[in-house]
Amino acid sequence: MTVKSMPVVSLKPDLRSAQGTRVQKGIIIRFFRVISLVFLDITCLVLAWNLAIFYGEDLDDPWAKKESLLVLTIVLQIGIIAVKGLYKGGINRRNYSSLFKAISTSQIFLLLIAFLYESNYYISRSSFIIFWFLSVIFLCVQRYIFDVVTKHLRRKGVMRHSVFLITDSAEKENHIKIIEQENCYTVQGIADSSCLDLRNRDKTFEYLRRQGIVEAFVSWNAIKNRLYLCWHFYTAGITLRILPTKSEHCHPKSTLLVIGGVPCMTISAPFIIGTDFLVKRCFDLCCSIVLLLLLSPIYLLIALLIKLDSPGPIFFRQERIGLHGRKFKIWKFRTMVANAEKLQASLEAKNEIKDGVLFKMKDDPRVTQIGKFLRLYSLDELPQLFNVFLGEMSLVGPRPLPRRDVEKFTSHHFVRQEVLPGITGLWQVSGRSNIDNFEDAVKLDITYIENWSLWLDLTILLKTVKVVVQKTGAY
Structure with missing residues (x-):
C-alpha cells in the first residue's frame, strides 16, 4: 500500500528555513x-x-x-x-x-x-x-x-526596485497600472499563478533569487489557496505585496500599505534572512540534549515500570510521515499491549474522530495500566526527544501522523507536511484529545504555520506544561 503524498525530496528543508543566512536584498x-x-x-x-x-x-x-x-x-x-x-x-x-x-x-x-x-x-x-x-x-x-x-x-531609472508580478491574465493590465502609479518599481517579469504550483515552485524562487528581485507583487486570486507560500517569499528575502480583489481578507503577518492608490497587503522580508529558524533548530538541539541528560533517571524508572506491568518491549517505534512525506520511526514508551497495531482493525468501528482520518478511542482496551498513567501526563512522549536530537522532529510543530492517517488526506491537508513535525503544537494546547474532527486540527496547524515565530513556539511550550499538569483532554 502506498501513501498518497507529495513527491519526496530527501534534502528539501522545512518551509520556514532559508538557504543560508544573508542580508536582505536592497537593504x-x-x-x-x-x-x-x-x-x-x-x-x-x-x-x-x-x-x-x-x-x-x-x-x-x-x-x-x-x-x-x-x-x-x-x-x-x-x-x-x-x-x-x-x-x-x-x-x-x-x-x-x-x-x-x-x-x-x-x-x-x-x-x-x-x-x-x-x-x-x-x-x-x-x-x-x-x-x-x-x-x-x-x-x-x-x-x-x-x-x-x-x-x-x-x-530617470535610478533608485528603483526590481519587482516581479504574479497574476492571472485577466488581472494583469490592471495590476501593472497599479504598480506603475507608484513610480518606484521596475517590473522585471510577469508570470501567472501556475508558477506557484508545487511542480513549478522551486524553479520560480530560484529564478527570483538569480534576478535579484527585491519585492514580488502577487494577486490575491493567485495566492488565496496557497497562503503558506508566504514563508517561501519570507525566507527568500523577498518582500511580498498581495494585490487586492473585492473579497480579500488580511493575512496574519501582513500590514496594509497604499500602492498605486489601493490598499495592498504587505509581508516584509526580514533584515537578516534565515536567523529565526536557525535559532529554532539550535534551541531544539540544546533543549533535547539537556532534557535527555536531566530526565535519564525518569527514563530508567518508566522502563522498569513498563517491564513489570506487561510483557513486551519498553519502547514503541512506529513509522510516521514527516517533513515533505519522508518516513521516519517515532519513539515512544509503550503504553499498549504488544500486538496493539494488529488489534486496531477490529476497533475501527469505534473510532471517535468523526471524519475517520485519525483514530482515537477514549477507553481503548489495548492500553495497559501503566500506559494509562503515562498517557495522562504525556510521559509516553518523552523518548521523542531522540527524534528532536536527530533533526526528524522539533519541540513544537504539527504532530507527525501514521501512514494509516496520511493515506486518508485530501490535497489541502498536505500543508502540514511542509514544516518539521513536533512533539507538541497548537493543536495539543487547544484541546488535545478533545478535538473530534481532523479538519479542526488542520485549521490549528495552518494557523500555527501562518503565524509562526520564536515567541509563538515559546508560548506553546509554556502552555503545554500547563495542559499536561492539568491533564486537559488526555487519554
Whole structure:
C-alpha cells in the first residue's frame, strides 16, 4: 500500500528555513535613504535652533547657552520622528500631519525638561515658539524637496526596485497600472499563478533569487489557496505585496500599505534572512540534549515500570510521515499491549474522530495500566526527544501522523507536511484529545504555520506544561 503524498525530496528543508543566512536584498539603498533623511532633519533642526536663539528674546537663558541641551533637543526630536515611523519608505516620509504632531510633541517634552532642569531661570518663550515654527517649516519643506528629487531620479531609472508580478491574465493590465502609479518599481517579469504550483515552485524562487528581485507583487486570486507560500517569499528575502480583489481578507503577518492608490497587503522580508529558524533548530538541539541528560533517571524508572506491568518491549517505534512525506520511526514508551497495531482493525468501528482520518478511542482496551498513567501526563512522549536530537522532529510543530492517517488526506491537508513535525503544537494546547474532527486540527496547524515565530513556539511550550499538569483532554 502506498501513501498518497507529495513527491519526496530527501534534502528539501522545512518551509520556514532559508538557504543560508544573508542580508536582505536592497537593504543598502534603504539604509542610505534613512541616513540621508536623518542627516537632513538634523541639519534643519540645528538651523531652526540657531535662528530661534538669534531672533528670540535676549534673556539670561541657560537653555540657549549650553550645547549639551542642543544635543538633547536633537536626539529627542529625531527619536520621536523615528517612533512615529516617518523614516519608512513610501507615503510615510510624506506624512506631513504626523510630522507636525511629532515636532509638537517633542516641543512639549522640551518645555517640560527646560522647566525642570533650570527652574530658577527664565526660559525665552519667543525662542521656543520660533524654534517650533521653523522646525515645522524646515522639515516639511525639506521632506517635500527630498520627495521631488527622489521622484525625478526614479523617472530617470535610478533608485528603483526590481519587482516581479504574479497574476492571472485577466488581472494583469490592471495590476501593472497599479504598480506603475507608484513610480518606484521596475517590473522585471510577469508570470501567472501556475508558477506557484508545487511542480513549478522551486524553479520560480530560484529564478527570483538569480534576478535579484527585491519585492514580488502577487494577486490575491493567485495566492488565496496557497497562503503558506508566504514563508517561501519570507525566507527568500523577498518582500511580498498581495494585490487586492473585492473579497480579500488580511493575512496574519501582513500590514496594509497604499500602492498605486489601493490598499495592498504587505509581508516584509526580514533584515537578516534565515536567523529565526536557525535559532529554532539550535534551541531544539540544546533543549533535547539537556532534557535527555536531566530526565535519564525518569527514563530508567518508566522502563522498569513498563517491564513489570506487561510483557513486551519498553519502547514503541512506529513509522510516521514527516517533513515533505519522508518516513521516519517515532519513539515512544509503550503504553499498549504488544500486538496493539494488529488489534486496531477490529476497533475501527469505534473510532471517535468523526471524519475517520485519525483514530482515537477514549477507553481503548489495548492500553495497559501503566500506559494509562503515562498517557495522562504525556510521559509516553518523552523518548521523542531522540527524534528532536536527530533533526526528524522539533519541540513544537504539527504532530507527525501514521501512514494509516496520511493515506486518508485530501490535497489541502498536505500543508502540514511542509514544516518539521513536533512533539507538541497548537493543536495539543487547544484541546488535545478533545478535538473530534481532523479538519479542526488542520485549521490549528495552518494557523500555527501562518503565524509562526520564536515567541509563538515559546508560548506553546509554556502552555503545554500547563495542559499536561492539568491533564486537559488526555487519554
